[in-house]
Amino acid sequence: MNERNERIFGVACTFRKPADVFHAAEKVRDAGWTRWDVHTPFPIHGMDQAMGLPRSKVPRLTLLGGVTGFITGCLLTWYMNSYDYPLIVGGKPYWSAIYPFPIMYECTILFAAFGTFFGQFILNRLPHHHHPLFELPNFARVSDDTFMVVLEAHDPKFHVDDSRNFLQSLGGQEITVIRD
Amino acid sequence: MAHAHDSSSERPAILDKVRPAELPRPKLILNDRGFHWITDKVCGIVEEPTPLWWKVLFGVALFIASFTGLGLFYLVSTGTGTWGLRSPVGWGWAIVNFVFWVGIGHAGTLISAILCLLRQKWRTSINRAAEAMTIFAVMCAGIFPLFHVGRVWFGWWLFPLPNQNGIWPQFRSPLEWDVFAVSTYFTVSTLFWYMGMVPDLGAIRDRAKTWWRKAFYSVLALGWRGGNRQWSNFEMAYLLLAGLSTPLVLSVHTIVSFDFAVSNVPGWHTTIFPPYFVAGAIFSGFAMVLTLMLPLRAIYRLHDVINQYHIDNMCKIILATGTMVGYAYATEFFIAAYSGNVYEKFAFINRAFGQYSWAYWIMVSCNVITPQLFWFKKVRENHSLVWIICIFVNVGMWFERFVITCTSLANDYLPSSWGYYSPTIVDIFTFFGTFGFFSVLFLLFIRFLPLLPMAEIKMVAPQADPHAH
Numbered sequence: 001m002n003e004r005n006e007r008i009f010g011v012a013c014t015f016r017k018p019a020d021v022f023h024a025a026e027k028v029r030d031a032g033w034t035r036w037d038v039h040t041p042f043p044i045h046g047m048d049q050a051m052g053l054p055r056s057k058v059p060r061l062t063l064l065g066g067v068t069g070f071i072t073g074c075l076l077t078w079y080m081n082s083y084d085y086p087l088i089v090g091g092k093p094y095w096s097a098i099y100p101f102p103i104m105y106e107c108t109i110l111f112a113a114f115g116t117f118f119g120q121f122i123l124n125r126l127p128h129h130h131h132p133l134f135e136l137p138n139f140a141r142v143s144d145d146t147f148m149v150v151l152e153a154h155d156p157k158f159h160v161d162d163s164r165n166f167l168q169s170l171g172g173q174e175i176t177v178i179r180d
Numbered sequence: 181m182a183h184a185h186d187s188s189s190e191r192p193a194i195l196d197k198v199r200p201a202e203l204p205r206p207k208l209i210l211n212d213r214g215f216h217w218i219t220d221k222v223c224g225i226v227e228e229p230t231p232l233w234w235k236v237l238f239g240v241a242l243f244i245a246s247f248t249g250l251g252l253f254y255l256v257s258t259g260t261g262t263w264g265l266r267s268p269v270g271w272g273w274a275i276v277n278f279v280f281w282v283g284i285g286h287a288g289t290l291i292s293a294i295l296c297l298l299r300q301k302w303r304t305s306i307n308r309a310a311e312a313m314t315i316f317a318v319m320c321a322g323i324f325p326l327f328h329v330g331r332v333w334f335g336w337w338l339f340p341l342p343n344q345n346g347i348w349p350q351f352r353s354p355l356e357w358d359v360f361a362v363s364t365y366f367t368v369s370t371l372f373w374y375m376g377m378v379p380d381l382g383a384i385r386d387r388a389k390t391w392w393r394k395a396f397y398s399v400l401a402l403g404w405r406g407g408n409r410q411w412s413n414f415e416m417a418y419l420l421l422a423g424l425s426t427p428l429v430l431s432v433h434t435i436v437s438f439d440f441a442v443s444n445v446p447g448w449h450t451t452i453f454p455p456y457f458v459a460g461a462i463f464s465g466f467a468m469v470l471t472l473m474l475p476l477r478a479i480y481r482l483h484d485v486i487n488q489y490h491i492d493n494m495c496k497i498i499l500a501t502g503t504m505v506g507y508a509y510a511t512e513f514f515i516a517a518y519s520g521n522v523y524e525k526f527a528f529i530n531r532a533f534g535q536y537s538w539a540y541w542i543m544v545s546c547n548v549i550t551p552q553l554f555w556f557k558k559v560r561e562n563h564s565l566v567w568i569i570c571i572f573v574n575v576g577m578w579f580e581r582f583v584i585t586c587t588s589l590a591n592d593y594l595p596s597s598w599g600y601y602s603p604t605i606v607d608i609f610t611f612f613g614t615f616g617f618f619s620v621l622f623l624l625f626i627r628f629l630p631l632l633p634m635a636e637i638k639m640v641a642p643q644a645d646p647h648a649h
Contacts, residue, residue: 107360112420134403143379
């Protein structure tokens with residue numbers, strides 16, 4: 001990276017059709033880029049493969065949440081109805097895995113949902129209100145009907161002019177340099 | 181949002197030999213509407229100046245909601261005796277209304293979660309509004325058990341929080357299971373609804389012209405940028421939440437039915453209750469979805485995204501679940517006769533021919549007979565008629581809960597303790613007002629949040645396929 005790239009976030013290029021941006025993504029992937037993204041108004045089928053993205057890590061957080069929830073449900077019912085204040089109901093054992101099962105079940109789902117919901121936002125690094133892309137005038141259309149490939153300056157392959165030419169060769173329409 | 185990636189580039193040789201007929205797939209979006217049209221349509225609802233009908237309806241809804249406020253104020257300041265509850269019927273309208281509203285919520289989760297797992301693409305147009313309906317219906321439902329505890333200021337004792345008595349909730353009680361089930365249901369539905377809405381809130385933010393609008397939607401959209409790295413996690417989380425909501429929604433009405441089934445009152449103590457309640461919940465919920473969506477479709481001219489195919493599907497689900505409910509009514513009678521238990525037999529004969537037979541036959545005619553009209557295409561295409569049938573279903577499902585709750589309690593084991601339950605004006609006010617409360621919330625939702633999920637509708641448009649030619 002040379003001196004004049006310092007204040008540059010990357011280069012953006014728009015596409016009009018899902019198929020165009022899809023094939024462009026495949027070429028960027030094959031060229032060996034690592035710090036780049038494809039911004040779309042909706043998730044495009046197969047784009048993860050086209051970009052060469054690994055499987056999302058959200059399920060791990062879901063599992064973590066679910067296991068935590070199940071254990072919480074067990075401990076909660078055991079501590080409250082058997083340990084701290086044992087309740088005698090019909091001569092039954094103070095705690096068994098059967099009667100509080102609905103509690104354990106609901107706690108598992110609740111915590112797994114927390115893991116999924118917050119996990120998704122943590123992995124996506126949201127909320128993130130200040131981002132160089134928001135300064136781009138045509139970025140507003142990306143949530144509407146425009147598709148955008150962004151090559152970031154942090155990528156070792158990045159060079160402003162080369163990257164512009166590369167995006168040009170992919171059939172991109174408006175090519176803009178994003179200032180940081 | 182499913183993940184399937186078609187790689188059907190190679191055509192099996194057998195297809196050339198047998199030459200299968202091309203089955204036209206029903207179109208989800210009519211008139212070949214593009215992505216921009218969808219954005220304009222949905223954002224336009226939020227961006228247009230507040231229409232007069234909205235202001236009028238909002239005022240009316242607030243007025244109706246005040247009935248609940250009034251009813252509850254009178255109840256709390258005077259005592260639970262102001263409700264029609266007295267021995268032998270200790271569970272009257274409050275529990276009926278609770279089950280009614282929770283049941284309505286279930287269709288929203290069915291559409292957003294179960295139909296997502298089943299890859300029913302038609303769900304996309306209606307899922308946002310249906311999920312909103314779920315959340316608001318659960319809020320209405322929550323009012324009743326909360327105030328039914330009598331001293332509402334001790335309502336927090338239902339939760340596992342330390343209190344000055346040093347005692348904890350009793351986890352063997354189905355009522356306590358219900359606290360966990362319904363509060364989990366409300367929380368998870370809200371998370372699911374909000375997460376699905378984030379990309380659409382981003383779309384509204386990107387079009388915002390005024391400062392306050394930009395600020396409002398920016399905060400809600402959390403800085404969503406629609407990068408595929410974000411979509412990848414988003415889609416995975418969406419699928420997982422759908423997978424979690426499915427067992428959740430089935431468990432919620434199962435546990436609601438445990439409130440009855442775990443007791444030993446004749447007519448309640450039956451194993452058919454969980455599936456029967458879940459089917460009834462979906463049945464009433466879909467009726468409510470159509471009750472809300474048909475007028476909205478007409479007002480906002482959403483005919484291209486909510487078309488006859490969507491309405492047909494919903495009518496067919498109402499028909500299927502309505503028939504299941506009818507089958508369950510018949511099974512209850514059969515099991516009562518087959519059990520040889522005199523109390524059980526009496527409970528059902530009494531339902532159909534006893535002092536509440538009027539309610540029983542309203543229930544049967546609304547829930548079993550009216551939805552059968554949906555066998556006919558002509559009926560499904562007549563939207564005014566569909567709307568009226570859905571109102572009948574809503575009424576019928578309220579009566580179902582009334583019949584279950586009141587007939588069994590009013591005439592149980594000992595004839596000397598039998599009685600007849602009637603609601604008081606306070607009961608009626610409180611229930612009537614919840615429709616206003618629901619409408620207030622729903623109208624606010626229409627006005628300020630994306631009514632249809634734009635990103636998901638764009639996803640099922642034919643031009644969204646990157647392999648289309």
